[in-house]
Amino acid sequence: MIGQQIVLAARPEGEPKESDFALVETEVPTPGPGEILVRALYVSVDPYQRGRMSEARSYAKSVALGEVMTSQTVGEVIESDDDRFAPGDVVVGQLGWQEYAVARGSALRRVPPSVPPTLALGVLGATGLTAYFGLFEVGRPVPGDTVVVSGAAGAVGQVVGQLARLAGCRTVGIAGGPDKLADLTGEYGYDVGIDYKADDVNGALKAACPDGVDVYFDNVGGELSDLVLRRLALHARVVVCGQVSQYNNQTPELGPRLLGLLIVHRARIEGFLVTDYAPRFGEAIPRLAAWLAAGKLRYREDVTDGLENAPRAFIGMLRGENRGKALVRVAEPG
Incomplete structure (x- = not known):
């Protein structure tokens, strides 16, 4: 054969x-x-x-x-x-x-x-598990936090925003184009959607996050993330899941060196791999499945x-x- x-x-x-x-x-x-x-x-x-x-x-x-x-x-x-x-x-x-x-x-x-x-x-596989462990174990949101997600209309981002809402957080999603922006607030329940292709992202973040960003779930990296990092709240957590804006670069992209902001805001930045949590997949999948069955997760x-x-x-x-x-x-x- x-x-x-x-x-x-x-x-x-x-x-x-x-x-x-x-x-x-x-x-x-x-x-x-x-x-x-x-x-x-x-x-x-x-x-x-x-x-x-x-x-x-x-x-x-x-x-x-x-x-x-x-x-x-x-x-x-x-x-x-x-x-x-x-x-x-x-x-x-x-x-x-x-x-x-x-x-x-x-x-x-x-x-x-x-x-x-x-x-x-x-949502019941690597995508949902990445969102689950990245948000809950690395981002550690608490009710009332403002959670910002880049690549928010993508496979992982769409789940992260909904999980953050289930955790009692306010959610701000960043995506590109009017169709994806409509998905953010219409399908996935984001409180605010920002179109990085059309909006003044810095101004939109300032308006959407007047008290700063408590959790930033980063799927994109690059200039977009530089703007978010400037809006961090005290003791913010930055979850580095992906850097898709950088993957095709043949040489590293030079940009602002913003590590000093981690000192100012006493913030933490951490990358992760979903496979690190493989022994706990059996914990996460039933929870994701229950939310899905209850209509609390859309995809x-x-x-x-x-x-x-x-x-x-x-x-x-x-x-x-x-x-x-x-x-x-x-x-x-x-």
Whole structure:
């Protein structure tokens, strides 16, 4: 049996191009002892993948040239040599942009039949878990805090704002364009939306946060974050989740050196990886699922059809063209 894969064909220089990827065909592997063969249903498209295309030092090894592009994937078990999984089960794991993958059972998590597969990559998967642990464990909001989120209409940002509201906080979301701005206040319940493409961001932040910013959940970095850091409240917490504005830069972007503001405001800035909290996923997922079932969490998905179109979806996501969680549909269940 032959399956398709998207592999890294070249290291991007600046913004990735579709020619940096290649669609190849390969023999589908046979699972060995303790292994499972999974057929992909959906693959995820996320900003962190841009860093994995680079050879720069990071928290995980780079994708090698000719190697399958890394990603979270939700798929259907075809064959299993692990008693915990049976053909037909839906699972999620780091399986990459490919139609078929073999993995050990310990690397997979079963998706309950009651959960739509896409949610295992979104609000009930790495996206929701990133928002949950980043906000609650790093940001540590308390009722009455003002929480500002950059990239607020994106996959993680849309969840962060809603969780902050559930925690009794006032929420300010920053996104680009009128459609995303409407999503912030209409779909995700942000108290204030700021359009960084059209608004005077500094003035809008001053008006929206008269007492300063208690928690800043940063998905973007760069000049936008410089403006937010100037509005910090006393004992503010800055959660560094992503720096998507910087990922395509070939040389580091020079900017204001604002660490002195951490002294002035006695503030704390901390980066994190959601995988650091893997032992506690079982705590977070039921809470997220309960909020979702109660209608307290809303989400939007941006689905592209066809594995061959994953590079295009990825490039569009980096440009901010998606509204909500970016996914690629590879196959239908069954």
